[in-house]
Amino acid sequence: MKTVVLGVGNPILKDDGAGIHVIRQLKKYVKDPDVTLDEAMTGGMNLLDMILGYEKAILIDTVKMKGAKTGEVRRFSLRDFPSVHSSNPHDVDLLEAIKLAEKLGETSIPKEIVIVGISVNESQHVFGEQLSEKILKAVPKAVETVLSELKIR
Amino acid sequence: MKTVTIDPITRLEGHGKISIFLDEAGDVENAYLQIPELRGFERFCQGRRAEDMPQITSRICGVCPVAHHFAATKALDAAFNVEPPSASKKLRELMYCGYYIYDHILHFYFLGGPDFVVGPDSPASQRNVLGVIDKAGLEIGKEVIKHRAYGQKITAILGGKATHPVCGLPGGVSKGLNKDEVQEIKDMVKSCTEFAKFTLKLFDDIVLKNKDYVDLIKSDPYSLKTYNMGLVDKHNKVNFYDGMIRVTDQDAKEYLKFDVKDYYKQISEHVEPWSYMKFPYLTGIGWHGLEDGKKSGIYRVGPLGRLNAADGMATPLAEKEYKRMFETFGGKSINSTLAYHWARLIELLYATERAKELADDHEIISTHIKNPVGAPGEGIGVVEAARGTLIHHYKLDKNGLVEKANLIVATTNNAGAITMSVRDAAKGVIKKGKIDDGILNKVEMAFRAYDPCFGCATHTLPGGMPLEVNVYDCNKKLYKSIKRL
Numbered sequence: 359m360k361t362v363v364l365g366v367g368n369p370i371l372k373d374d375g376a377g378i379h380v381i382r383q384l385k386k387y388v389k390d391p392d393v394t395l396d397e398a399m400t401g402g403m404n405l406l407d408m409i410l411g412y413e414k415a416i417l418i419d420t421v422k423m424k425g426a427k428t429g430e431v432r433r434f435s436l437r438d439f440p441s442v443h444s445s446n447p448h449d450v451d452l453l454e455a456i457k458l459a460e461k462l463g464e465t466s467i468p469k470e471i472v473i474v475g476i477s478v479n480e481s482q483h484v485f486g487e488q489l490s491e492k493i494l495k496a497v498p499k500a501v502e503t504v505l506s507e508l509k510i511r
Numbered sequence: 512m513k514t515v516t517i518d519p520i521t522r523l524e525g526h527g528k529i530s531i532f533l534d535e536a537g538d539v540e541n542a543y544l545q546i547p548e549l550r551g552f553e554r555f556c557q558g559r560r561a562e563d564m565p566q567i568t569s570r571i572c573g574v575c576p577v578a579h580h581f582a583a584t585k586a587l588d589a590a591f592n593v594e595p596p597s598a599s600k601k602l603r604e605l606m607y608c609g610y611y612i613y614d615h616i617l618h619f620y621f622l623g624g625p626d627f628v629v630g631p632d633s634p635a636s637q638r639n640v641l642g643v644i645d646k647a648g649l650e651i652g653k654e655v656i657k658h659r660a661y662g663q664k665i666t667a668i669l670g671g672k673a674t675h676p677v678c679g680l681p682g683g684v685s686k687g688l689n690k691d692e693v694q695e696i697k698d699m700v701k702s703c704t705e706f707a708k709f710t711l712k713l714f715d716d717i718v719l720k721n722k723d724y725v726d727l728i729k730s731d732p733y734s735l736k737t738y739n740m741g742l743v744d745k746h747n748k749v750n751f752y753d754g755m756i757r758v759t760d761q762d763a764k765e766y767l768k769f770d771v772k773d774y775y776k777q778i779s780e781h782v783e784p785w786s787y788m789k790f791p792y793l794t795g796i797g798w799h800g801l802e803d804g805k806k807s808g809i810y811r812v813g814p815l816g817r818l819n820a821a822d823g824m825a826t827p828l829a830e831k832e833y834k835r836m837f838e839t840f841g842g843k844s845i846n847s848t849l850a851y852h853w854a855r856l857i858e859l860l861y862a863t864e865r866a867k868e869l870a871d872d873h874e875i876i877s878t879h880i881k882n883p884v885g886a887p888g889e890g891i892g893v894v895e896a897a898r899g900t901l902i903h904h905y906k907l908d909k910n911g912l913v914e915k916a917n918l919i920v921a922t923t924n925n926a927g928a929i930t931m932s933v934r935d936a937a938k939g940v941i942k943k944g945k946i947d948d949g950i951l952n953k954v955e956m957a958f959r960a961y962d963p964c965f966g967c968a969t970h971t972l973p974g975g976m977p978l979e980v981n982v983y984d985c986n987k988k989l990y991k992s993i994k995r996l
Binding site for chain 2: 368369370371399400403404407450454457458459461462463483484485486
């Protein structure tokens, strides 16, 4: 199955870039030519552009979850979220972008969109390339979750 | 008026917050806008290779990567004391036009336009691009997507990647264009010009022919008489990529024209205890609080600021639209905040016309696209980001590593004006404590017109529309709160 795996986030805003760190690790394990790995430092319409044409999309991102400990990794379906928005008013919600594409008759939207979420407690507003200790420990867990999603393990 | 100081602990992380304070009668006493500030940028940059700055700074923001990329590249031209070849400047500007095309289309159809096309009081669930398409038709939706993608494609052909370009180097660019690529760009640009004309016609039909909207646009709560700032070419016409920074006063008279290397003499920053955001003002006029008028040094940047600060547009179709806009408002300057939307569409048309001029230029396929750099030093660069004047300032050591870095971003330049516009709109539309979603949306419209950017590309989910509006009663108790989902 043609699948795209995207690490979503900003690699220079500390824990916000966790998804990017996961993608960089995944490159060691994923050799299937049907699986594309990429870094997505973007959201909304740009993110939609990056998933069109694949049967399945896996997005790895930091998620604020009530009742979860920092660094917990969970698998979600895109429809579990009321909105998928980057923290910016000049952007479009990914769900809105997908609804738009559906409305316009776009036929290449992935049939399945999975989000592998890494639990964080607050948004990052300090520049840095290092992950915090708890999020660093979550990276291998997220890698495993993606690999089992890809049925590699 | 009672002084309201918001404890720093209540400063919101992650998204913008509007706090509205009511008096005993339920009218608005004051309103504040708070925007999170990213911290530690200077320290993050220290010791990095100067050549990496265009890539690093393009990651600050998921919205204006191209603007940061070229502000950084231009600062490095200056820091390495190198004049880029003429062809490379044209390539950079052509790419920059692509960025304006997709950015302005996105704002009008997805963010700013729904308030007008669908209606300011319509349910929030319909005030989006889907509502626009329901009203305007599916075919228009397809055109929107197509032309936004063209803007992206132009940027990608020139920049390597649409979202995070890699082409800018001190002294030029890393990649030129071949004849096939130029032809592809020309074809896309031609279509974009037609789409820009169509969009202006749509604005005419939906907004300007609706008396209620025109009255709203011209009404006092949405007016602000500030100075205006923007880059101009040698004929004082709007330019996005290069030129002198011009400031005009409320009567459109030139107050100041300066080279960006003097920005720190002409612009000062005021700090308020309730905000992380700094408030820039014109040093020569001074800070006199969050007030408009000639005695206040607050200025506006972005589409309306640029059009007010210039004498016109450098391309024929956009110039015609420029004149029509100012005639409609009865002269210069235009103080109506909601006219930002109209100004933005005129700029969209200009970007397509300018892109055609550059693509038609025989020099655009030149292979002389980089000059050797000199010794590293200090450099300042400026571009007009889609949402306003953007300045990068670097100091390099003798090995070409960054010692100091300072940025003034567009939304910071607009900080004073946005705060006042939000306050004035709140005062104008909230009466006797009556508040509903439509009324609060009219407050947000004052904010949205500027197309503000929180300068950050954090993507933590679920996010939600990153604006929270809290209304407090006269006892400072939370009365109503709306968070956009």
